Amino acid sequence: MPAYHSQYNDGDYQSIGNMFLLPIKTKFRGNAPFADPNTTDIIDEALDLFRANCLFRNFEIKGNADRVLIYLILFIQQCLGSINRNTPQGDAFKILNTLALSNFAIPGDPSFPLNAMYQAPIDKSQADQMKQYMQQLRQELAARLVDTIFVDGLPSKWWMCFSKRKFMNLSL
Template identity: 75%
Template sequence: MPAYHSKFNDGDYQSIGNMFVLPIKTNSRNNAGAADILGEDIIDEAIQLFRANCLFRNFEIKGNADRVLIYLILFISECLGKLNKLTPQGDALKQLSTLAVSSFSIPGDPGFPLNAMYAPPADRYQADQMKQYIQKLRQELAIRLVEQIYVDGKPSKWWMCFQKRKFMNLSL
């Protein structure tokens, strides 16, 4: 069974390195632009495809949007690892929001685990743009993930069972 790929691969979007800067549905300002409120954005797609794709050890990249999807799936894995079954919803949002703004590596940095698959930004300006975009992705994903995982104030067992899974045997 093949892995699920992003539906945004065929679009015409701005790229930094070889990663698309895709529009995000958010209330705050971002450098990617606003997505259609009724449609699905890359964060919705990553949450939807996470449970199926995290089971794969290999993932064929078919476009620049797949690189964004891979990053988001790895970040979801990291978020699930931070939560435990006893974490209340309010504390979970605080933990994941802190994780989202904590220091992280971008393509081209020595600590970035996917440097073989990602091209580094061309210059310092693009590196700053990429860092801002990835941070916005992480913040918005943390908010939506808590909304998705928590049912009746408790984390869903259907999400928490993926805590120890490593997508492509990698972690951020």
Template identity: 70%
Template sequence: MPAYHSQFNENTEYRIIGNMALLPIKTKFRGPAPSAPSDTDDIIDEALDLFRANCLFRNFEIKGNADRVLIYLILFISDGLNRLVKNPSQKEAMKNLNTKALDNFALPGEPGFPLNALYSAPSNRSDADLLRQYLTQLRQELANRLVERVYVDGKPSKWWMCFQKRKFMNKSL
């Protein structure tokens, strides 16, 4: 059975940095991402919807630049679920994941980035700064939406937490 890929792969009008697409998102956080219409799914909704199916795969064939964004978001979801292991309250979980979203992280091409074989480095310093801002914006929005999805009745859903030990492609951020 093949893994699920991003629906944004077919659209080539998005700006590319390295080989990651700057996709539109629905967000309240400031950043370089274009604004997405509120009535359609964005890449974050897609990552949350496809996480539980895709995290079971050890291999993932990349079919476009949007798939690289999807891989990054799935890995961030996995790390986020690992931070919720001790079952903090919803407010503490939001604070914890927002801290994780704003932490310093490695970009493609830097030594600490786990998927350097699949991603190319930004071509110059301004592209690297733009990519860092975009990924920070994605991480912040994803942290908020993940807490909203995982917490049901004030407690983490067991149907989400059962995937916390799974490692997508045997990698973590």
């Protein structure tokens, strides 16, 4: 059975490196274009496809939007690993927001785990744009993840059971 790919692969979007700069519905500052609030965006897609795709060890990249999807799936995996079953919703929001704002590597950095699949930014301005875009994605994903996985103030066991899974045997 093949993995699920992004529906945004066929679109015409601006690229930084070989990642699309996709529109998102967000309240955080950044350089991502704004998406229509009534449509799904890449973050909704990542949350929907996470549980199915995290079971795969191989993932064929069919476009630049798939690279954004891979990064978001790996970030969801990192977020789930940083909270536990007894973490209250308020504490989880603080933990995930801190994780989203923490220092992270971008493609081209030696500590970035996916350098073989991602193209490094050409210059310093592109690197700054990519860092800002990824920061905005991380913040918005962390906020939506808390709203998605928490039921009655505690994390859903149907989400937390995927906290130990490793998508493509990788982690951020």
